[in-house]
Amino acid sequence: MTMKWDKLVTAERIGHRAPKAEDGRSPFNSDHDKIVFSGAFRRLAKKTQVHPLATNDHIHNRLTHSLEVACVGRSLGIRVGQELKSAGKLPENVEATDVGDIVHATCLAHDIGNPPFGHTGESAIRNWFTNDGGELLKNMKDEEKTDLQMFEGNAQGFRILTSAEYHPYDGGMRLTYATLASFMKYPWTSLPTTENKRPKKAKYGIFQSEASLFDEVASAVGLIKKEKDWYCRHPFVAMMEAADDFCYGILDLEDGLEMGILQWDQIYSILSSVICDDDKNYLENELNKNRPGRKPPVIRGAVIDAYVNSAAKAFLENESRFLAGEDVDLVSLCDPKVSKAVKDAKTLAKEKIFTHPRKVELEIGSYSVMATLLNVIGTAVLDYTASKNHTFKTSRVIDLIGENTLPTNDYIKLHKNSSPEYLAMMRAIDFISGCTDQYATYLAKQFNGMGETR
The missing domain is CATH 1.10.3410.10 (putative deoxyguanosinetriphosphate triphosphohydrolase like domain)
Incomplete structure (x- = not known):
């Protein structure tokens, strides 16, 4: 069994939306632009690449890193695209530059789901849900608990692209299937990774909340299905x-x-x-x-x-x-x-x-920052979901993260196989992982009553 280039480079958009015909801009150019103009991408400017809260303006952050990776990826994609086109392997309406644009877009987005403090932030989220926050997961299914206890920036990235940004719970950025499939670095869900049943232990790319979208994308481009919730990678x-x-x-x-x-x-x-x-x-x-x-x-x-x-x-x-x-x-x-x-x-x-003392000091501190945010916001979204008679503190937290950004009743009904608590907690994760290093630190101080007035 083998994948086919005509499906792998489809310009159809998520939700089976037809690509728009635009003069001077291909559907893959549009993907690139949607990513660049998103708030999630812009916030990468204040997120750790290697050195948290760097004061030296010459040091890379996640935004400059992503832009540079995209430049290299575009060149590589065009080189490959030229050879595929010359050999007659690409569809007639697909150019070599389209391959470059797809790879360019995925490179721009490859870190878009990273939380504050980079991989240390990922570890801090996992640690909190495994320990202090474990009680908040008691009504969730095993696969939902694993999503949180093994939080992955790659899975959060797919959620941002398909659910959280632009059109919440309705296609997200509405990118092409080709770009979305090329983004899926680890095209499987979380639970099997705990039992070493996937190529990389503790790495995955899809939350349960986006499992149906994952199937839709994989099917649209013709990825080879290995098992339930597990497909092969897109070549790009x-x-x-x-x-x-x-x-x-x-x-x-x-x-x-x-x-x-x-x-x-x-x-x-x-x-x-x-x-x-x-x-x-x-x-x-x-x-x-x-x-x-x-x-x-x-x-x-x-x-x-x-x-x-x-x-x-x-x-x-x-x-x-x-x-x-x-x-x-x-x-x-x-x-x-x-x-x-x-x-x-x-x-x-x-x-x-990676062992430099300044980096280590800030990474240790990031655990306290993330724990504060998770405790306050995670508790509030569950309280809000459980009852209309929630506390005043819960109301203020919901005001902060935006009541209109929480899953709608229609969305919850559509995801009837998911725990309402899980869907609500994923919104808390959207907010917290979307914070910049600076805002996360500022907010933790505010929550602890040690902040400054604006």
């Missing part, structure tokens, strides 16, 4: 993931240099290995003219070009494997020099950057 996921890895393998190191954690020689010894000798001679001459902080841009283009060329070649050589639904990592299929450079860069970042 591999390009999005590779673009992300490439940027991690360059830009995290640049941040380390900017913060004085790394030295230029440590970075150059890794990245220079992928640059051809002819280019290296010229670039080294240019490097000698610059101080360390200005050296990264000199070689960045050559490194990214080497990464993209290698990834495009590897994707095309393994096209049949991707179409067969094999779960393969594109970076591992690249030229050994490229694979090693990316791996060595990640190792250096893990050993030197």
Whole structure:
């Protein structure tokens, strides 16, 4: 069984909506624009990439990281698209640039579900629901509890794109099926991951609240079904993931240099290995003219070009494997020099950057911040759902998060197999995970009676 390109690049939109015909803009361009103009995307500017609450304006945040990943992904997608188009494998109405636009859009959105404080924020949410907040889950089904106790930014991202942003509970951003399927990095639900029944333990991409939308998207593009609530990946996921890895393998190191954690020689010894000798001679001459902080841009283009060329070649050589639904990592299929450079860069970042005292201090504090928000808001949404005779405090919390943003009665009836408490708690998660690092910290102080007046 194999997937077909004509379905994989469909421009039909979620809800089986026909794509709009617009002069000068393809449906995939429209996907890109909808993501960029969303509040969820804009808030990435104040969310942690690696260093929480960074005061240095040159350090990456989730927004600048996403924009850079999108640039690399677009180039990679166009390179692959050109070859697929030349070979007559794409539908007549789909251009090589459309492949680039789809990958570009998914790269823009790949971190859109990240909570405050990045992966530490994810861990803080999981920790709270597993311990102090466990009592709030008592009326929920096992699979619903697992969604919260194993909270995943990837699943929250799919929820934002399909449910929470623009048109709440009615298609969300209403993106094309091709873009949504290419976004699904882990196309399975949470519960089986606890028993090692999925390719990656504790990683998943779909909440129970979006399970029916997940099936709709997977069916529309023709993903291969493996089991209930588990499909193979869309081939373009591999390009999005590779673009992300490439940027991690360059830009995290640049941040380390900017913060004085790394030295230029440590970075150059890794990245220079992928640059051809002819280019290296010229670039080294240019490097000698610059101080360390200005050296990264000199070689960045050559490194990214080497990464993209290698990834495009590897994707095309393994096209049949991707179409067969094999779960393969594109970076591992690249030229050994490229694979090693990316791996060595990640190792250096893990050993030197991720253990920096400032980062560790703020990450520890983020657990208290997230616990405060979850306790106040989580308790309030359940109180509000359970009875009309809720407390004054609950009323004020609901005023803050917006009563009109809570699941409607029609939505709850439509999801009759879901616990009302679970659906309400997911709204609390929408609000909390949507907070920026700064707003989450500010709000926790306010909730604890230690805040400042605006």
